[in-house]
Amino acid sequence: MRIKDTHKQDAIISATVELVNEIGFVSSSVAKIAKKANVSPATLYVYYTNKEDLLVSTYIEIKKKMSDELLKNIDNTKPFRDILKDFWNNTFDFVSKNKGLFQYAEQFSNSPYSDLVNQSELEKHFEPMMRILQKGIDQKIIKDVPFEILTVFIFYPVMLLSNSKVCKKLTMDNETVETAFNLAWDAIKL
Amino acid sequence: MRIKDTHKQDAIISATVELVNEIGFVSSSVAKIAKKANVSPATLYVYYTNKEDLLVSTYIEIKKKMSDELLKNIDNTKPFRDILKDFWNNTFDFVSKNKGLFQYAEQFSNSPYSDLVNQSELEKHFEPMMRILQKGIDQKIIKDVPFEILTVFIFYPVMLLSNSKVCKKLTMDNETVETAFNLAWDAIKL
Amino acid sequence: MRIKDTHKQDAIISATVELVNEIGFVSSSVAKIAKKANVSPATLYVYYTNKEDLLVSTYIEIKKKMSDELLKNIDNTKPFRDILKDFWNNTFDFVSKNKGLFQYAEQFSNSPYSDLVNQSELEKHFEPMMRILQKGIDQKIIKDVPFEILTVFIFYPVMLLSNSKVCKKLTMDNETVETAFNLAWDAIKL
Amino acid sequence: MRIKDTHKQDAIISATVELVNEIGFVSSSVAKIAKKANVSPATLYVYYTNKEDLLVSTYIEIKKKMSDELLKNIDNTKPFRDILKDFWNNTFDFVSKNKGLFQYAEQFSNSPYSDLVNQSELEKHFEPMMRILQKGIDQKIIKDVPFEILTVFIFYPVMLLSNSKVCKKLTMDNETVETAFNLAWDAIKL
DNA sequence: GATGAATGAGTGTTCATTCAT
DNA sequence: CATGAATGAACACTCATTCAT
Numbered sequence: 001m002r003i004k005d006t007h008k009q010d011a012i013i014s015a016t017v018e019l020v021n022e023i024g025f026v027s028s029s030v031a032k033i034a035k036k037a038n039v040s041p042a043t044l045y046v047y048y049t050n051k052e053d054l055l056v057s058t059y060i061e062i063k064k065k066m067s068d069e070l071l072k073n074i075d076n077t078k079p080f081r082d083i084l085k086d087f088w089n090n091t092f093d094f095v096s097k098n099k100g101l102f103q104y105a106e107q108f109s110n111s112p113y114s115d116l117v118n119q120s121e122l123e124k125h126f127e128p129m130m131r132i133l134q135k136g137i138d139q140k141i142i143k144d145v146p147f148e149i150l151t152v153f154i155f156y157p158v159m160l161l162s163n164s165k166v167c168k169k170l171t172m173d174n175e176t177v178e179t180a181f182n183l184a185w186d187a188i189k190l
Numbered sequence: 191m192r193i194k195d196t197h198k199q200d201a202i203i204s205a206t207v208e209l210v211n212e213i214g215f216v217s218s219s220v221a222k223i224a225k226k227a228n229v230s231p232a233t234l235y236v237y238y239t240n241k242e243d244l245l246v247s248t249y250i251e252i253k254k255k256m257s258d259e260l261l262k263n264i265d266n267t268k269p270f271r272d273i274l275k276d277f278w279n280n281t282f283d284f285v286s287k288n289k290g291l292f293q294y295a296e297q298f299s300n301s302p303y304s305d306l307v308n309q310s311e312l313e314k315h316f317e318p319m320m321r322i323l324q325k326g327i328d329q330k331i332i333k334d335v336p337f338e339i340l341t342v343f344i345f346y347p348v349m350l351l352s353n354s355k356v357c358k359k360l361t362m363d364n365e366t367v368e369t370a371f372n373l374a375w376d377a378i379k380l
Numbered sequence: 381m382r383i384k385d386t387h388k389q390d391a392i393i394s395a396t397v398e399l400v401n402e403i404g405f406v407s408s409s410v411a412k413i414a415k416k417a418n419v420s421p422a423t424l425y426v427y428y429t430n431k432e433d434l435l436v437s438t439y440i441e442i443k444k445k446m447s448d449e450l451l452k453n454i455d456n457t458k459p460f461r462d463i464l465k466d467f468w469n470n471t472f473d474f475v476s477k478n479k480g481l482f483q484y485a486e487q488f489s490n491s492p493y494s495d496l497v498n499q500s501e502l503e504k505h506f507e508p509m510m511r512i513l514q515k516g517i518d519q520k521i522i523k524d525v526p527f528e529i530l531t532v533f534i535f536y537p538v539m540l541l542s543n544s545k546v547c548k549k550l551t552m553d554n555e556t557v558e559t560a561f562n563l564a565w566d567a568i569k570l
Numbered sequence: 571m572r573i574k575d576t577h578k579q580d581a582i583i584s585a586t587v588e589l590v591n592e593i594g595f596v597s598s599s600v601a602k603i604a605k606k607a608n609v610s611p612a613t614l615y616v617y618y619t620n621k622e623d624l625l626v627s628t629y630i631e632i633k634k635k636m637s638d639e640l641l642k643n644i645d646n647t648k649p650f651r652d653i654l655k656d657f658w659n660n661t662f663d664f665v666s667k668n669k670g671l672f673q674y675a676e677q678f679s680n681s682p683y684s685d686l687v688n689q690s691e692l693e694k695h696f697e698p699m700m701r702i703l704q705k706g707i708d709q710k711i712i713k714d715v716p717f718e719i720l721t722v723f724i725f726y727p728v729m730l731l732s733n734s735k736v737c738k739k740l741t742m743d744n745e746t747v748e749t750a751f752n753l754a755w756d757a758i759k760l
Numbered sequence: 761g762a763t764g765a766a767t768g769a770g771t772g773t774t775c776a777t778t779c780a781t
Numbered sequence: 782c783a784t785g786a787a788t789g790a791a792c793a794c795t796c797a798t799t800c801a802t
Contacts, residue, residue, distance in 0.1 A: 112214035187377035404682035492594035567757035
């Protein structure tokens, strides 16, 4: 028998992400994805049970890669503010270098497909950061407010600012990233 | 007759928003929208030149209604912080009471359809708030950073917190809204 | 609005019957049926909710037409044997003149589609004949055996003999039909 | 190894019959048959040149097995009526014990696939019965009518009565089989 | 203005079959 | 012999849109 050609599966995932970024979820048909990946539409069904499976799997893959990158080099022994700053920079780096993946994830999570994903499963990867935040609360470094609120001020802003749809004009240089972090820090610090 | 017309058009818009919220952009076909609005698919083309026009017009309508509501009762003579707080509360009120409209707008603005909208036209409605922010900068009440950064900390958080996809567990009572505003204010204040 | 074109629906039904007779149930695709009927495949869905609906509706239509024809001119006042003979002749006439319809019905009733049809509903049309049989039993003209057995000897044979798949060589002239009826009668008579 | 082969081929045939009985000819795809037989779709093409070959071969196999069973223990020295009765009983036994095979054959012979089978070849197996019928005619025990007519009254009824699609309610116990045979005999006897 | 009929083009998916291993 | 990967062609069906009324 023929061996499964991982090159093909990679091509399918890439094509999916690219196409969704180019023409959006709505217009991204299986046929177009297949064409972009230079495979037959039928081949797609060798790797995924259906279109939904393809889109969801792609999302999960991206999210996993993202959480790996965001938590990379996080050093618990550093001062609290520095840890957050490293995470902030990691986020900015990832989003800058993977605009396509990030934009796919944004579209996906705003679509009804996202209901099909076990979100809490994905969020588990970020538990280390949650533990760090909790330590900050316990040590009275940051405000004792619900995690969701902290998240909105310390994790989302860098993503929003990197999102070209939100920030059309502002170029995100290192200085701007730094400035934004100062605001985030002021928001949460005690 | 005018009344009849408006009724039908309203029904179409409502049906569009409801359907997109129920089954998403991807699955919302003209036929289904028409069925939900209790009109013929052809009737839709009496009011809109095509599907895109319908979706875009619906978005613009929502955005206009939203900007009206958010700027309602904004009193320039109040102290700076109170103005922002009023706007913050207006946002929270609108999103709470119009989850459907808000969610439609979110989906829309994350789709490539949004490229078809003259965003700067829509943003004009928020110029009053921008002028207020500028005054705050000039009076050295808030930090002198790019508008986009301020926006991310003072306008987006309340929307994110109201978004059920972002905040699944946190119930947004008045106290929580107040707490979140304090963080936002700490972020931007000098 | 455009008025529903009954000519089109008739064309669809005819095409369905013809095609199924030519190439069988298995190979009769919606596209092929549409092509034969000179309509777009989409048009088919104006009249029927899906392929199954088309096939089932066609079957029911045929069965209704058939029961009308078989019971035509049945005169209850005639002697018992003559009534059966008339029915027998009607059956032979119908099958001879509507080989296509008959063959479609045969294929259909041997397919799993037939499970979708409310058979007892269709059998109601034949109740007059059942009552006649019962009268024959009561009057001790024919044997007192279950209806199904009588049916197999007095109703099925003429259909089997008219079925070209069963009887490839035998030409069914009037004499043969008469001969066969004599056997049927001998089978059931007391 | 021979044993292994036969196992696989048997599995394929069984799967084919079962699947056709479960979901019908129309929906029985090669992939599904292979899955049911626990082999690869490709393996199927080791034993059969294509799908048609598989279906036809399966039919022929069934027909051969059937003719063997029906003619089993037929004793030419018995009285004429007893021979027919034995055959009748054999038919009933076979159909009862092999409903799946029988139903497959019914579906097949009502499909256009049946045109691909050399029917006269299959009918050769039944020549012994034809010779017996001819002897009955010659000895003036049964009516001198075309074979097809005799067949319809002496061979088909037991099959029809055993067919669950024809006889939904009637349970075929020994008494019923006996009763039906009496009608068949009355039909053909002189 | 308002409609349901009608459709070519497209949808996601499965098909029978082949091929390299 | 036996296989799972791979596919072009076909599948049933829906799409956005137009048209006659």
